[in-house]
Amino acid sequence: MKLLNLTINGRKHTKAVSPSMTLLDFLREELNLTGTKNGCDKGACGCCSVMIDDKPMLSCLLPALEAEGAAITTIEGIAKGNALHPVQEAMIEMGAIQCGFCTPAMVINGVHMLAKNNNPDDDEVKECISATVCRCTGYNSIEKALHLAASKMRRAAHDGS
Amino acid sequence: MTAPKKDFDFARPKTIEQLYNLVQECQHEGRQFIFSAGGTDIMPNLKSEILSPDIVISLTGLRALNNIEKQGDHIIIGALTSLSELCSNNNIQKYLPALARAAHKVASPQIRNRATIGGNIMVENRCSYINQSPINRESHSPCFKIGGDVCHLVKSAKRGDDILCQARFVSDTAPLLLLQNSTVNIIGPAGSKEIKLADLYLNDGIESKSLMHGEIITHIKVEITENSLSHYEKLTIRNALDFPSLGVAALRRGNGDISVALTGLNTRPGVFHAKLENHETSDDMIVDICRKANDFTVTYQQDFFPRGYRKNMISVFIRRAINKILEGAKS
Incomplete structure (x- = not known):
């Protein structure tokens, strides 16, 4: 066992972990943050996406100790209390959630894309979710939701300025 | 798992x-x-x-190896630079746009945020037998690559053959780096050295890189070619996540000579050249490169695409990459 220090959703954690434990297992099994999903466990489905120092990465392909000192955002850290993020609101409004298994990863990747660019074109939206597998929706409603979220965020930025 | x-x-x-x-x-x-x-x-x-x-x-703790710098006629890329940093770097976009394109074609956005350029040029050769789950592999005898005595692609292969393992070379970024006469800086227990990138690659799918155990790549030094144009084309079933079924990088130098480098078609990358004659890119030059490329290629039934289709696509993709460059030369 080795000691791991990291920040998850703004909260500092120090915990002893097995060196061969992945970050995904650490989040789910040690911290009970089960929003991050384990789909394929080999980097092919995207369901385990989390933000590490503000970049989406696959937590199943990372030894937990690799995240020493990092700031991690999981789906549990996206909403502010009861106030959903515009991406989450838009996913609900567009019916972009069916079984919900891919939703945390879709939201994480969408939030990251829109934080950099709140006016993405179709290709950028498609690329954003290109490596997160959804077996229910056929992706159309998710793409529409991200466009809707973008317009919500543009409006908010406009109203705020 | x-x-x-x-x-x-x-x-x-x-x-x-x-x-x-x-x-x-x-x-x-x-x-x-x-x-x-x-x-x-x-x-x-x-x-x-x-x-x-x-x-x-x-x-990843060696932070000094995560940087991109222009030094005279060269771009020095730290081996731990992530592929997404490479894609968005101003110097790479300005001087090596085809490298940015090739790096962008690797895997997925989440993987590019993590995967490094050093890792991509060192990526392990792949084969449709070995890169399966242990459950799948259990139903076959172990192959040469895991210490067994058979190759499931080439059943006639036996110990002592020149090439024991046909696992494919699959790096997307190496072809263009090879065309730009790149060198790699290596450090190891015995000290540091600089070798040509071409000398990193060996013929066998098991021992596919010349890097000794314990050595690491620290930097890749890429030559900027004056007035050149380059492009990368990749054949895959999906736009994301697939290793190249085949990949073609093409470079046209200022003097009109054309070079092409291939990935995904042999145990190592291949590089071919055609000299400009009579001041115009002739179809003969392209035919000549396609012929050399087809001679070099060793395709087995080792991919989502049927073997015959993949073979036919070699010339198609070489032409596509060269035509893209020639269009750029006209505009």
Whole structure:
């Protein structure tokens, strides 16, 4: 066992972990943050996406100790209390959630894309979710939701300025 | 396959000195070690038991190796630069746009945020037998690559053959780097050296790189070619996540000579040249390159695409890449 220090959703954690434990297992099994999903466990489905120092990465392909000192955002850290993020609101409004298994990863990747660019074109939206597998929706409603979220965020930025 | 079957230890040294103290310690104690950069290729191999080291030594603590710098006629890329940093870097976009395109074609956005350029040029050769789950592999005898006595692609292969393993070379970024006469800086227990990138690649799918155990790549030095144009084309079933079924990088130098480099079609990358004659790119030049490329290629039924289709696509993709360059030359 080795000691791991990291920040998850703004909260500092120090915990002893097995060196061969992945970050995904650490989040789910040690911290009970089960929003991050384990789909394929080999980097092919995207369901385990989390933000590490503000970049989406696959937590199943990372030894937990690799995240020493990092700031991690999981789906549990996206909403502010009861106030959903515009991406989450838009996913609900567009019916972009069916079984919900891919939703945390879709939201994480969408939030990251829109934080950099709140006016993405179709290709950028498609690329954003290109490596997160959804077996229910056929992706159309998710793409529409991200466009809707973008317009919500543009409006908010406009109203705020 | 949630966790790797065999537990491994993990270390992340912060300096080269710490790294080699640790390597020395491992060698002294007889512990098997592997290096990991982004780890996006290593982790699946650990989980599927293709690799089973005692310790994984992460290189990500060596922050000095994460930078891109222009020095005169060269761009120096730190081996730990992530592929997404490479894609968005101003110097790369300005001087090596085809490298940015090739890096952008690797895997997925999440993987590119993690995977490094050093790791991509060192990516392990792949084959449709070995890169399967352990459950699938259990139904076959072990192949040469995992110490067995058979090749499931070439049943007639036997120990002592020049090329024992036909696992394919699949790096997307190496072809263009080869065309730009890149060199790699290597450090190891015995000191540092600089070799041509072309000399990194060997003929066999098992021992596919000339890097010795314990050595790491620190930098890649890429030549900027004056007035050149280049392009990368990749054949895959999906836009994301697939390794190249075949990849073609093409470069037209200021003097009109054309070079092409291939990936995904042999155990190593291939590079071919055609000299400009009569001041105009002739179809003969392209036919000549396609012929050399087809001679070099060793395709087996080892991919989602049928073997015959993949062979036919070699010339198609070479022409596509060269035509793209020639369009650019006109505009």
